[in-house]
Amino acid sequence: MAHHHVTVRVPGKVNLQLSVGPKRSDGFHEIATVFQAVSLFDDVKVTLSDEMDRDQLFAIEIKADHPHGIPTDRSNLAYLAADLMYKKFNLDDALDISINKNIPVAGGMAGGSANAAGGIVAMDSLLSLGLSRAEMEEIGSEIGSDVPFSIAGGTAIGTGRGEQLTPALARGSYSWVFALSSNGLSTPAIYGECDRLREGMEISSPQVSESLMHALRSADAKALGKALQNDLQPAACSIRPALRLILDVGMDYGALGGIVSGSGPTVAFLAEDEDHALDLVVALTSSGVVGNVVRASGPVVGATVIDR
Numbered sequence: 475m476a477h478h479h480v481t482v483r484v485p486g487k488v489n490l491q492l493s494v495g496p497k498r499s500d501g502f503h504e505i506a507t508v509f510q511a512v513s514l515f516d517d518v519k520v521t522l523s524d525e526m527d528r529d530q531l532f533a534i535e536i537k538a539d540h541p542h543g544i545p546t547d548r549s550n551l552a553y554l555a556a557d558l559m560y561k562k563f564n565l566d567d568a569l570d571i572s573i574n575k576n577i578p579v580a581g582g583m584a585g586g587s588a589n590a591a592g593g594i595v596a597m598d599s600l601l602s603l604g605l606s607r608a609e610m611e612e613i614g615s616e617i618g619s620d621v622p623f624s625i626a627g628g629t630a631i632g633t634g635r636g637e638q639l640t641p642a643l644a645r646g647s648y649s650w651v652f653a654l655s656s657n658g659l660s661t662p663a664i665y666g667e668c669d670r671l672r673e674g675m676e677i678s679s680p681q682v683s684e685s686l687m688h689a690l691r692s693a694d695a696k697a698l699g700k701a702l703q704n705d706l707q708p709a710a711c712s713i714r715p716a717l718r719l720i721l722d723v724g725m726d727y728g729a730l731g732g733i734v735s736g737s738g739p740t741v742a743f744l745a746e747d748e749d750h751a752l753d754l755v756v757a758l759t760s761s762g763v764v765g766n767v768v769r770a771s772g773p774v775v776g777a778t779v780i781d782r
């Protein structure tokens with residue numbers, strides 16, 4: 475029987491810029507990225523349970539239109555986050571974790587990381603651990619590079635493997651259109667393809683683009699559209715050539731900018747405003763090159779308790 479529960483809402487993200495540097499000795503690439511949290515949300519509900527007879531501490535339930543590809547076992551990132559919290563804080567209550575999923579799976583929008591972030595923030599609240607946001611981000615970085623940003627939200631610069639965050643000076647709200655693919659892409663496979671495409675090239679250290687930061691500071695959507703840049707895009711398009719066509723169609727229909735989100739395959743288009751975003755949704759949908767198109771705005775706040 476459940477005693478208490480906490481629900482945390484967590485946003486997906488788009489990388490406005492993703493600059494990929496050389497591969498490090500630990501196998502990760504040094505990156506410089508500008509994240510923006512967008513209004514596609516997962517809700518992570520953590521419930522204290524007194525069913526102590528089960529052979530695992532946590533049970534995971536997924537609620538999604540397309541649950542395909544989301545693990546319900548110990549490899550779920552929310553499970554890994556809960557497990558880490560238990561080890562760090564010597565906890566032993568049984569928990570039910572239920573995830574209401576809207577962020578595309580394996581879509582380059584950090585859906586799994588968002589679920590880990592939601593788990594950490596929910597457990598902090600449910601078990602009255604009293605952790606600061608910085609402490610939760612630190613714990614999150616042990617699970618994955620994008621987890622700290624899922625906790626922080628807003629617009630931020632990520633360096634290292636993306637886990638070292640600095641808030642970005644950003645003004646304005648931006649209207650996004652996301653072209654979703656039903657088949658995800660594996661992030662390690664995209665980095666591998668990126669390495670293959672750049673073989674023999676001199677790779678300089680990753681840099682955040684000054685023109686992009688200037689566009690954000692001046693809330694200039696047109697300039698931001700032009701400054702969007704993703705070093706993983708050639709690799710994502712090489713593995714999934716249909717992404718090039720989607721990018722061309724969105725730009726032909728007047729998007730201010732188009733970019734593969736993170737490691738793809740989601741393609742993000744920046745629109746002038748909400749009406750323009752609606753026009754883009756209609757155009758992309760009727761073009762027949764994309765199955766599922768959604769609108770969102772950014773920046774939005776990071777992981778937030780919405781129910782307790």
Ligand code: ATP
Nearest residue numbers: 550551579580581582583584585586587589661736
């Ligand atoms: P990123 O942008 O951080 O690289 P992504 O958005 O491309 O990530 P995710 O949705 O996080 O990708 O999923 C990547 C893989 O992680 C999935 O294929 C799935 O096997 C695994 N996974 C583990 N936990 C989750 C979760 N809670 N939700 C979705 N996928 C998960």
